[in-house]
Amino acid sequence: MHQTKVKVAEDALDANTTIANANRHDFDHAGVAVVNLMSAPGAGKTTLLERALEARGDVRIGVLEGDVQGSFDADRLSALHVPVVQVNTGNGFGGECHLDANMVRSGLGDLDLHELDLLIVENVGNLVCPAEFRIGEDAKAMICSVTEGEDKPLKYPLMFRSCELVVINKTDLLPHLDFDVERLIANIDRINPEAEVMQLSARTGEGTERFNEWLFAIAERRPRDAAAVEA
Amino acid sequence: MHQTKVKVAEDALDANTTIANANRHDFDHAGVAVVNLMSAPGAGKTTLLERALEARGDVRIGVLEGDVQGSFDADRLSALHVPVVQVNTGNGFGGECHLDANMVRSGLGDLDLHELDLLIVENVGNLVCPAEFRIGEDAKAMICSVTEGEDKPLKYPLMFRSCELVVINKTDLLPHLDFDVERLIANIDRINPEAEVMQLSARTGEGTERFNEWLFAIAERRPRDAAAVEA
Numbered sequence: 001m002h003q004t005k006v007k008v009a010e011d012a013l014d015a016n017t018t019i020a021n022a023n024r025h026d027f028d029h030a031g032v033a034v035v036n037l038m039s040a041p042g043a044g045k046t047t048l049l050e051r052a053l054e055a056r057g058d059v060r061i062g063v064l065e066g067d068v069q070g071s072f073d074a075d076r077l078s079a080l081h082v083p084v085v086q087v088n089t090g091n092g093f094g095g096e097c098h099l100d101a102n103m104v105r106s107g108l109g110d111l112d113l114h115e116l117d118l119l120i121v122e123n124v125g126n127l128v129c130p131a132e133f134r135i136g137e138d139a140k141a142m143i144c145s146v147t148e149g150e151d152k153p154l155k156y157p158l159m160f161r162s163c164e165l166v167v168i169n170k171t172d173l174l175p176h177l178d179f180d181v182e183r184l185i186a187n188i189d190r191i192n193p194e195a196e197v198m199q200l201s202a203r204t205g206e207g208t209e210r211f212n213e214w215l216f217a218i219a220e221r222r223p224r225d226a227a228a229v230e231a
Numbered sequence: 232m233h234q235t236k237v238k239v240a241e242d243a244l245d246a247n248t249t250i251a252n253a254n255r256h257d258f259d260h261a262g263v264a265v266v267n268l269m270s271a272p273g274a275g276k277t278t279l280l281e282r283a284l285e286a287r288g289d290v291r292i293g294v295l296e297g298d299v300q301g302s303f304d305a306d307r308l309s310a311l312h313v314p315v316v317q318v319n320t321g322n323g324f325g326g327e328c329h330l331d332a333n334m335v336r337s338g339l340g341d342l343d344l345h346e347l348d349l350l351i352v353e354n355v356g357n358l359v360c361p362a363e364f365r366i367g368e369d370a371k372a373m374i375c376s377v378t379e380g381e382d383k384p385l386k387y388p389l390m391f392r393s394c395e396l397v398v399i400n401k402t403d404l405l406p407h408l409d410f411d412v413e414r415l416i417a418n419i420d421r422i423n424p425e426a427e428v429m430q431l432s433a434r435t436g437e438g439t440e441r442f443n444e445w446l447f448a449i450a451e452r453r454p455r456d457a458a459a460v461e462a
Contacts, residue, residue: 040272041358041387042379068359068389072382095389097328097359125386126357127272128299128328147378147401148273151303155356156272158299158326170378176407178434203409 016133019101023108023136030113032062033221034121036135038159039143040152041125044169046073047202048143048211049120053080055212059219062116064107066124068095073122085110089124098129101136118219127156131163138221141165141214146179153187160191165198165214172201247364250332254339254367261344263293264452265352267366269390270374271383272356275400277304278433279374279442280351284311286443290450293347295338297355299326304353316341320355329360332367349450358387362394369452372396372445377410384418391422396429396445403432 027034039045053061062083065074074086087107089096096103104121113119121137123130131140142163144152147170153160160166166188168181181199188197196214200207258265270276284292293314296305305317318338320327327334335352344350352368354361362371373394375383378401384391391397397419399412412430419428427445431438 040356041383042271042376067386069387070382070385072386095359097357124359125271126328126359128326128355128357145273145378147376147404151301152272154301155298155303156300173378173404173407176404 016101019105020134020136023101023105026108026113027119027136027138028223030116031222032113032116032119033218034119034135034137034139035215035218036121036123036130036137036140037143038123038127038130038140038163039125040127040145040148043125043143043145043148044202045122045125045143046076048167048169048200048208049077049122050080051202051205051208052120052212052215053077053082055209056082056216059216060115060117062111062113062119064104064111064119064121066099066103066122068097068124083111083116096129097124097126098133099123099135100133104135117222118215120215127152127159131156131159131161139164139218141167143167143169144184145170146174146177146181146184150180150184150187153184153191157191160188160195163192163195165196166192167211168197168199169202171199172204172206247332250336251365251367254332254336257339257344258350258367258369259454261347262453263344263347263350264449265350265366265368265370266446266449267352267354267361267368267371268374269354269358269361269371269394270356271358271376271379274356274374274376274379275433276353276356276374277307279398279400279431279439280308280353281311282433282436282439283351283443283446284308284313286440287313287447290447291346291348293342293344293350295335295342295350295352297330297334297353299328299355314342314347327360328355328357329364330354330366331364335366348453349446351446358383358390362387362390362392370395370449372398374398374400375415376401377405377408377412377415381411381415381418384415384422388422391419391426394423394426396427397423398442399428399430400433402430403435403437 071086078084085107140163302317305315309315316338371394
């Protein structure tokens with residue numbers, strides 16, 4: 001009698017992992033690096049991306065926009081003459097509150113990945129579920145705004161823990177708020193001591209150069225082989 | 232031959248509806264009215280509730296706090312000498328991004344509903360999924376902050392459509408923002424023309440009397456029979 005081989009599905013997100021790996025394969029093949037950018041609604045993802053796209057120089061950037069509904073942010077970024085594809089998470093009962101690997105994959109066909117150095121995925125505005133779904137990215141980054149309160153890292157720990165960069169945005173509003181930036185940074189440090197933390201104002205532009213440098217450096221993580229093939 | 236009776240489960244949230252109805256039955260029996268308060272992270276739910284609790288007079292209020300993790304808001308509100316119960320949506324892989332009827336039910340045993348006129352449920356900070364789950368409430372209300380952008384009703388339509396009250400918070404910051412309140416109100420009106428809309432600053436207190444009046448009036452929706460039994 002043969003012994004039955006038992007495979008235990010340990011990861012409830014197994015299907016997502018499989019598809020994320022397929023995305024990763026396609027990104028590697030095309031020689032494109034991918035950033036997954038997340039935040040609460042209204043923290044300033046799109047404004048920060050507008051600043052970065054204006055400063056992109058010869059870095060070839062594309063954007064995949066995730067929203068429950070509409071294409072408001074995609075329209076804003078298209079105006080900066082980069083390829084943008086909109087993925088809506090659902091037109092039915094509320095829609096999903098995050099992008100998963102399959103939703104990202106559904107949008108990839110509308111982008112010529114071989115023509116890009118860097119793909120930025122702007123996730124649905126939400127501090128919970130987007131952090132749970134790997135999409136095949138090179139790096140996860142998040143934005144938190146000084147209007148949101150210093151306790152957010154402790155209330156949404158997975159989001160802060162999963163990101164290698166935490167951008168503190170809207171610093172131009174600090175004089176008008178009862179907000180302790182040092183306490184926010186201490187809370188980030190409690191949850192994710194490895195994270196790089198930077199303060200800026202996407203609205204005024206102050207400090208955005210540092211984010212742009214971080215972002216464009218991600219493009220350097222493109223797989224060398226694919227780059228060699230292109231050269 | 233008997234004909235097979237076929238019951239089609241039309242509502243994917245059927246189990247939630249069943250439990251929401253059980254919650255509603257308990258609320259009716261106890262003679263308590265319930266408000267489901269929702270917003271994006273950091274829009275000011277807890278600060279607004281602090282203002283309301285300070286002004287509560289003889290309205291007997293309890294709070295059920297929903298968070299992925301921690302009890303920061305519950306601790307703030309407990310300081311105002313009202314019964315508060317904390318429900319955490321998960322200590323494991325990220326946790327749920329919303330309260331559903333069953334999570335609310337899990338917290339009800341720690342509240343003496345018969346001693347309350349009004350139960351306020353402060354949902355997890357998220358503009359998507361909380362709107363999808365009925366918890367047995369009398370009214371749904373949401374807060375959006377002027378720092379979040381005028382487009383939010385169009386990007387998160389179910390949330391705005393499901394609420395009978397939309398509070399526009401942080402109006403004290405308007406002089407420091409590029410924000411068009413009239414455009415936000417027009418967008419709310421496109422999605423939910425029935426909604427009551429009010430502007431206030433929970434931080435300065437300006438305009439909060441109107442919210443308090445709305446909130447305390449919900450307590451008047453308590454079932455008459457239960458109130459008669461108590462009298």
